[in-house]
Amino acid sequence: MDPHLLRTYVTVARLASFSEAARELGYTQSAVSQHIAALEQDLGATLLTRRPVAPTAAGERLLDHAGPLLLRLDAARADVVRMAAAPAHGLSLAAAPTALTARAVAALPAAGVTLRVLPREEIPAAVATGTADLGLVDGLAAPSDPLRLPDVAPLTTHGAGEEPVRVLxxxxxxxxxxxxxxxxxxxxxxxxxxxxxxxxxxxxRAANGGHGFRPALRYEGTDVRTLTTLAAAGHGLALLPESAATAVPGATAVPLTHPRVVHRMELVYVGSLAGAAATLARALGARG
Amino acid sequence: MDPHLLRTYVTVARLASFSEAARELGYTQSAVSQHIAALEQDLGATLLTRRPVAPTAAGERLLDHAGPLLLRLDAARADVVRMAAAPAHGLSLAAAPTALTARAVAALPAAGVTLRVLPREEIPAAVATGTADLGLVDGLAAPSDPLRLPDVAPLTTHGAGEEPVRVLxxxxxxxxxxxxxxxxxxxxxxxxxxxxxxxxxxxxRAANGGHGFRPALRYEGTDVRTLTTLAAAGHGLALLPESAATAVPGATAVPLTHPRVVHRMELVYVGSLAGAAATLARALGARG
DNA sequence: ACACTCGATAAGCACTCCTGATGAGACGAT
DNA sequence: ATCGTCTCATCAGGAGTGCTTATCGAGTGT
Structure with a gap:
């Protein structure tokens, strides 16, 4: 199971074409064909139907594995390379949209920080692969319970504050x-x-046993203001941290009384913090 | 980052010897030396000090990554191969020690089941790599909160009951x-x-902010009876599910009132259940 | 001082892995 | 139905990789 073969497999599956995948990967079509054949022989199962090119049942399972696997591989490489490389001069922070409270923004130094807003699930990956030095994730959790993060790599997390949750x-x-x-x-x-x-x-929905919580409007983007505006306009309810839900024109933020959950923020980084990252972490209120 | 190289790297690090690793892997010492050199060149960092052979800082980080990585790789291969292979006749269940309540044991069919008791952390890996068809894990959690399991592969989990926790x-x-x-x-x-x-x-200890909960006696094994006997003899307190803590001679099981946690059991498997596994899962009380 | 152990290096060779060319189906247009 | 075209499989060949054997150099214990 060479990662190379895995990589060509996922691109073939994604593009549903051997020739297209070959073009994208810089191989010849022949090489791609041989890659897939090698993988299938190695695993003893056909992974793709040809004409049309689509993953079989076994292929689907491999696809489920391949993404996290290649991600971890990247993370490992990035982590080791980082130790050898010169320490970066700038500092980059990846944050989930609702994690960027006014308090968090106020804690940022005046200059030298690159801020990137990403969907929550991508933040551990960004930190692990070195795209960001520091991650700021958030989520709902029972009070003083840590968040559930996808583990792409051995990461360190620190609690960075909790606040009540409101329905907007x-x-x-x-x-x-x-x-x-x-x-x-x-x-x-x-x-x-x-x-x-x-x-x-x-x-x-999952917490409710798979029932209810039908989506009214689906918003693909990371802008919280848009979200609160949509909620105010009656396009649907939103569950938000207090700081994001207050002072929204035309909307009211009602506290959630049950279940007892809080909006929790956590700082994510790899290894141990040094220099500017440590300062920022302290400013963001990281507690052991 | 060929998994082959990774594998030789971890064995070299484990055995602290190139030659020993070569013997174990069936290579020549020369090949191992070249493997390590290739890895180091690829990553641009020295991973091991020679004489004595020990991982450097960068090497330590790589070791942290390598284990989960190779595990996931095995899991992926096993998962795909399983789809192609003939369905197994027997059914094997891997269970955590305290997950084996009387109710669970009663649910087992009369014959045809292989039962294996493993430490909790190893169960997802056992299920993912096909060592077991079904896993039964347990742990403490807030009521109706899912357990935190190491994610070695895309696994499906089902709640299989909760019960109060007692101090023995x-x-x-x-x-x-x-x-x-x-x-x-x-x-x-x-x-x-x-x-x-x-x-x-x-x-x-972690939940308590890193303080307290000092170990008195450390028991390495998976036998719960031994544990309750040790607790009864005064070797230290034990936190156990109600069913494991009651009816222990010489010991009293006092309910835990705070924090509000329950002993939760979950069924773990890969993909979807079929045949005997599905029957067993139903008998064990799995709920969607 | 000596033999011994351990890892690095050099040379050779088999084998892998890629490319380019060709073959075999499927599909659509005429 | 026939042709043209698109797509994947297969084949043959050559560059490069990865293993082995052989040898070296540096520590280590006797």
């Missing part, structure tokens, strides 16, 4: 006057689905 | 008469440390 709804909404809301009562409401902006509706 | 102490112990105990009050007590038998003291 249009001011005219019948539930907007309530002092608090229970999530279970909102399963049948219309929700915003914004996986990249930190509103993982699928998680809520 | 000798009947004569001053705290044994209490109706309930708070974990925070027990940080300074003497605890049993049994990582393989499902008593991860390190987790308790």
């Amino acid at each position: 709804l249009p001011t005219g909404h019948p539930l907007a006057r309530r002092p608090g809301l229970r999530l279970g009562d909102l399963a049948d409401a219309r929700w915003l689905d914004a996986p990249d902006a930190g509103l993982p509706l699928a998680h809520l | 102490l000798p009947t004569g112990h001053p705290l044994a008469r209490r109706p309930g105990l708070r974990l925070g009050d027990l940080a300074d007590a003497r605890w049993l440390d049994a990582p393989d038998a499902g008593l991860p003291l390190a987790h308790l």
